[in-house]
Amino acid sequence: MLYPLFILAALAYGATTFLYGTNSSTASPGSPSSSGVRERSRRAGDISLAIAGLLHTGCVGAQCVEGDHPFASVFLVVSFAALSAVLGYFVVVVALRKNVPSLGAILAPVALIGLVLGVLFGEPASNHLAATSLLAKSHIGLATAGIALLTLAAGVAAVYLAMERRLRQKIFRPRPGGISLLGLDRMHHRLILLVTPVLTLALVTGVLWILQLGGPEMLGPRWLELAAGGAAWLASVTLLVTRAAFGMRGRQAAGLTIIALLSIIIVLSFYGVRG
Amino acid sequence: MSDELLAVGLNHRTAPVELRERLAASGELVVQALPDMVRQLELREAMIVSTCNRVEVYAVGPSWSRAGGRVLDYLGRVHRVEGEVLRSHAFIRGHDDAARHIFRVAASLESMVVGEPQILGQVKDAFDLARRTGTIGAVLDRCLTLAFRGAKRVRTETEIARGAASVPSVAVDLARSIFGELRGCGALLVGAGEMAQQSGVYLKAAGVTELAVVNRSQARGEALVRELGGRYADWGQLELELRRADIVISSTGASQPVIDRPLMKRVMRARRGAPVFLVDIAVPRDVDPEVTRLGQVFLYNIDDLQGIVHDNMRSRVAEAERAADLVEEEVAGFVAWHRSRAIGPLIRELQQHAKAIVEAELERASGKLATLDKTQLKAVQRVVHGVVQKMLHRPMTQLRAASSAQQRVSYDLVEACEVLFELRGEQREREAAAEEAVPAAAGVESSS
Numbered sequence: 001m002l003y004p005l006f007i008l009a010a011l012a013y014g015a016t017t018f019l020y021g022t023n024s025s026t027a028s029p030g031s032p033s034s035s036g037v038r039e040r041s042r043r044a045g046d047i048s049l050a051i052a053g054l055l056h057t058g059c060v061g062a063q064c065v066e067g068d069h070p071f072a073s074v075f076l077v078v079s080f081a082a083l084s085a086v087l088g089y090f091v092v093v094v095a096l097r098k099n100v101p102s103l104g105a106i107l108a109p110v111a112l113i114g115l116v117l118g119v120l121f122g123e124p125a126s127n128h129l130a131a132t133s134l135l136a137k138s139h140i141g142l143a144t145a146g147i148a149l150l151t152l153a154a155g156v157a158a159v160y161l162a163m164e165r166r167l168r169q170k171i172f173r174p175r176p177g178g179i180s181l182l183g184l185d186r187m188h189h190r191l192i193l194l195v196t197p198v199l200t201l202a203l204v205t206g207v208l209w210i211l212q213l214g215g216p217e218m219l220g221p222r223w224l225e226l227a228a229g230g231a232a233w234l235a236s237v238t239l240l241v242t243r244a245a246f247g248m249r250g251r252q253a254a255g256l257t258i259i260a261l262l263s264i265i266i267v268l269s270f271y272g273v274r275g
Numbered sequence: 276m277s278d279e280l281l282a283v284g285l286n287h288r289t290a291p292v293e294l295r296e297r298l299a300a301s302g303e304l305v306v307q308a309l310p311d312m313v314r315q316l317e318l319r320e321a322m323i324v325s326t327c328n329r330v331e332v333y334a335v336g337p338s339w340s341r342a343g344g345r346v347l348d349y350l351g352r353v354h355r356v357e358g359e360v361l362r363s364h365a366f367i368r369g370h371d372d373a374a375r376h377i378f379r380v381a382a383s384l385e386s387m388v389v390g391e392p393q394i395l396g397q398v399k400d401a402f403d404l405a406r407r408t409g410t411i412g413a414v415l416d417r418c419l420t421l422a423f424r425g426a427k428r429v430r431t432e433t434e435i436a437r438g439a440a441s442v443p444s445v446a447v448d449l450a451r452s453i454f455g456e457l458r459g460c461g462a463l464l465v466g467a468g469e470m471a472q473q474s475g476v477y478l479k480a481a482g483v484t485e486l487a488v489v490n491r492s493q494a495r496g497e498a499l500v501r502e503l504g505g506r507y508a509d510w511g512q513l514e515l516e517l518r519r520a521d522i523v524i525s526s527t528g529a530s531q532p533v534i535d536r537p538l539m540k541r542v543m544r545a546r547r548g549a550p551v552f553l554v555d556i557a558v559p560r561d562v563d564p565e566v567t568r569l570g571q572v573f574l575y576n577i578d579d580l581q582g583i584v585h586d587n588m589r590s591r592v593a594e595a596e597r598a599a600d601l602v603e604e605e606v607a608g609f610v611a612w613h614r615s616r617a618i619g620p621l622i623r624e625l626q627q628h629a630k631a632i633v634e635a636e637l638e639r640a641s642g643k644l645a646t647l648d649k650t651q652l653k654a655v656q657r658v659v660h661g662v663v664q665k666m667l668h669r670p671m672t673q674l675r676a677a678s679s680a681q682q683r684v685s686y687d688l689v690e691a692c693e694v695l696f697e698l699r700g701e702q703r704e705r706e707a708a709a710e711e712a713v714p715a716a717a718g719v720e721s722s723s
Contacts, residue, residue: 167453168567170579173438173586174448180455182550247547250571 002062005055006119012052013112019045020105042101046093049104053086056115068122071140074271077147079118082111084148085155092152092187100179102159103152110151121272135209142202146195147264150232153191154261157254160184164251185249188257189239196236203233228266235260278319278414278617281339282373283346283365284331287387290364298330298354298361302404308353309408316345320412322405322419324380326397328387333377335414339369374418374609378602381422382429383436390435390591390598395426414616418609425605432601435594438587442580443474443524445587446554447481449580450522453552453573458482463520465489465513465534466527467499470556474524475503487516491527514538518545524554525561536565543569556580617689618674624698625671629663 022041060070060080070080089107093100163181166172179187206229235256242248285295300308305323313321318336325331332350336342347365351358368376379385381398402419405411411419430436439445447457454460462483464471467490475486486505489512490496500507508516517523517534527533534553543551550571555562560576567574637644637656644652670692677688692698 163452167449167573170575170582172449172452173583174445174452176437178452180451181453183455243548247549249548250550252570 002059002066002119005058005062006115009052009055009059009115010112012048012055013108013115016045016048016052016108017105017112019048020101020108042099045101045104045108046090049086049108050090052108052111053083053090056083056086056111059115059119063118063122071137071144073122074268075117075121077140077144078268078272079114079122081144081147081151082107082114082118084145085151086111088148088152089155092156092191099177100156100159100184102162103155106155106158107151110155117272133209133212135205135212139202139205139209142198142205146199146202147268149191149195149198150236150257150261150264153188153195154257156184156188156191157257160188160254161251161258164254185253188254189243189249192236192239192253192257196233196240199233199236203229222270225267225270228263228270232260232263232267235263278335278613279337279339279342279369280373280414280418280613281334281336281342281346282331282368282376283334283343284324284329284350285361285365286329286331286385288385289366294356294360294364295328295330297356298325298350299327300325300330302400305401305404306408309405309410312346312349313410316342316349318342318410320415321410322401322415324398324401326394329380329385331380333373333415333418335412339373340367343367343369371606371610374613375602375606377418378422378425378606378609379599381419382426382598382602384429384595384598384602388440389588389595390437391440392430392436395423395430399423414613417612421605421609425602428601428605429598433594433598435591435598437594438583438590440584440587440591441473442556442577442584443470443477445580445583446474446524446556446575447477449554449573449575449583450478450552451481453550454521456482457522459484460521461485461487461519462522462524463487463489463516464499465523465525465561466557467492467495468526468528470526471524472499472502474526474554474556475499475505478522478524479503483522485519487520489513489516514542517542517551520551521549522552522554524556526556527561528557529561530559532563533561534566535563536569539566539569539572543571546571554580614677618677621689621692621698622671622674625667625674625692625696628696628698629667630660633659633663 019041022045056079060076060083063076064070068076070076086107089100089104092103160181163172163184167181239248239253239256239260243253285298287295300323305325309321309323312318312332313334316334316336318334320335322333323331324333330350332346334342334346344362344367347361347367348358350356351361376385381395383390383392383394386394398419402411402415405415439448450457450460457478460483462475462478462485464475464486467488471488475488478486486503487508488496488499488503488505489508489510490499491510493507493509496507513533517538523534525534539551548571550573553562553566553572553574555574555576558577562574562576564574564576566572637659644655647655674688674692
């Protein structure tokens with residue numbers, strides 16, 4: 001059951017990328033394309049992404065049936081976080097009633113990578129840390145939620161940076177119905193407001209879990225992962241503090257969010273290599 | 276009398292503004308002139324569209340080419356413009372071309388700025404005025420109703436109206452792209468010239484609630500504030516006003532930049548990272564381009580904005596081809612209706628005419644046919660009717676075929692039939708009068 005679902009989900013994500021790509025290619029300045037074509041491709045992209053998300057959910061469910069629950073390995077976590085980011089996209093679009101096809105275009109390939117990693121390498125490794133205690137499950141669950149939200153925030157940040165760059169280079173062409181630069185900045189800030197407490201709780205539960213397992217001595221070569229995870233948390237906290245204290249936002253804030261996501265990717269990569 | 280559709284007048288493509296403004300007619304003048312023109316020129320229907328870019332008469336009457344010349348003479352007399360001058364700058368179109376012109380005008384395909392939305396409202400107003408005056412009949416009612424439908428299709432099914440077509444409106448669109456809704460945004464006009472005034476109008480229309488004007492001349496600044504609303508601030512308050520404003524439009528006549536990087540650095544520090552959109556439409560420029568090195572400062576100058584206007588206009592022109600195809604579909608619908616309106620009654624009249632001749636001849640020969648019994652008499656009547664029907668069959672087939680072919684052909688055939696068979700169009704006039712009574716009663720709904 002898993003493989004047919006996986007193939008269909010992967011195809012749906014691929015189709016989504018194509019459809020959003022069509023949308024952006026018809027949006028070139030001065031092109032005589034019709035808004036109808038763009039609107040249709042955006043809707044088709046959203047529908048395709050929703051179908052891909054459902055099929056992805058089916059894959060996660062099929063893996064659970066086989067005993068590989070979402071937190072059993074780092075690759076399953078990545079897959080689940082990518083799926084959560086896709087669901088978050090729809091929450092954002094519905095909540096703000098704004099079309100952000102560029103964000104969908106970013107999330108579709110990210111989710112596809114997560115899905116592929118989850119299915120190909122999702123089998124739990126024999127030497128992974130035992131995630132049997134409530135503390136461990138809480139840490140992994142919170143970290144997964146944090147990664148999903150951070151992926152979404154980084155996606156919004158990437159859209160912001162692209163739009164800001166086009167505005168600065170004077171190649172931006174205003175279109176009705178699109179989200180504004182300030183709207184993207186607000187959306188990004190709200191997501192970071194969610195990310196920071198979730199990552200903080202993940203950090204706290206992670207520290208407690210380490211202590212439960214025997215303290216820092218058992219970490220051995222894992223200090224780099226911890227440092228990268230800490231950097232991601234620090235970046236999210238910095239985003240909130242500097243915005244409140246100095247009004248830091250825009251390009252710098254978006255850049256810092258992407259750095260935070262890169263730190264998380266480093267952590268996940270280490271887990272993946274070790275697994 | 277046949278119902279030939281006519282469009283005559285002058286517009287921005289055919290005549291200079293000096294001539295157009297001499298012919299421009301207010302609503303009051305149109306109300307007076309329409310019934311008088313219809314009566315004097317023996318038109319069946321008429322309406323006048325008078326805007327800053329066109330003075331055009333759409334009418335229905337006998338022979339469009341003759342009526343067109345008479346309408347121009349009439350306009351010349353009323354506005355005291357020499358006929359020769361008028362004719363050299365005017366156009367006259369009839370039949371399909373007239374319908375096509377009316378549909379294209381309503382769809383804004385003949386406008387100076389293709390896709391501009393005002394023309395549709397202006398044509399609707401002209402149509403309503405003519406209907407209230409009582410000079411709209413079945414043909415113009417149908418024509419304009421379909422033209423309005425075509426214009427609506429063009430606006431919804433193409434991108435012809437997309438993208439701002441002027442520098443101030445592009446600036447407002449860009450501001451929306453940065454800030455979203457402009458309600459709650461503060462705007463500052465630096466300078467109080469014509470461009471500042473135009474920009475202020477667009478900003479107010481876009482919902483900007485707080486508008487400030489900073490100008491070296493207090494009198495001019497305050498005059499602009501009286502016109503637009505908002506408040507005036509002295510030139511010395513520029514930095515303070517810059518801190519408050521999200522959108523700044525600068526258009527002074529200063530020879531040196533009035534907004535430089537050190538000033539904007541102080542302003543941005545005070546704004547705590549809130550973005551600011553600077554629009555510099557002055558030449559020489561008012562804003563030092565170095566300010567763009569500061570974060571959250573977006574600067575567009577006149578060339579940048581004109582570049583966007585140019586792109587938008589190029590896009591509109593490309594969309595105009597698609598729009599023209601849509602308009603052609605609507606024109607075809609009207610033309611088919613108009614042709615059938617001319618041909619159907621003619622065929623009926625022709626048949627009645629033939630029947631009357633047959634009956635008259637049979638009546639005249641009734642004495643000679645008295646020796647025939649009833650069966651023989653019926654046979655003779657059938658033969659005579661049959662011969663006439665067979666003779667009329669081909670002309671009627673050609674007439675029906677012409678109603679779906681070139682309209683010029685169908686009108687030529689109508690005229691030929693009128694001459695050859697000595698038809699006077701009484702039946703058609705009766706039918707037309709009956710048909711016109713319907714839109715006169717229901718026209719308010721049909722075209723609104």
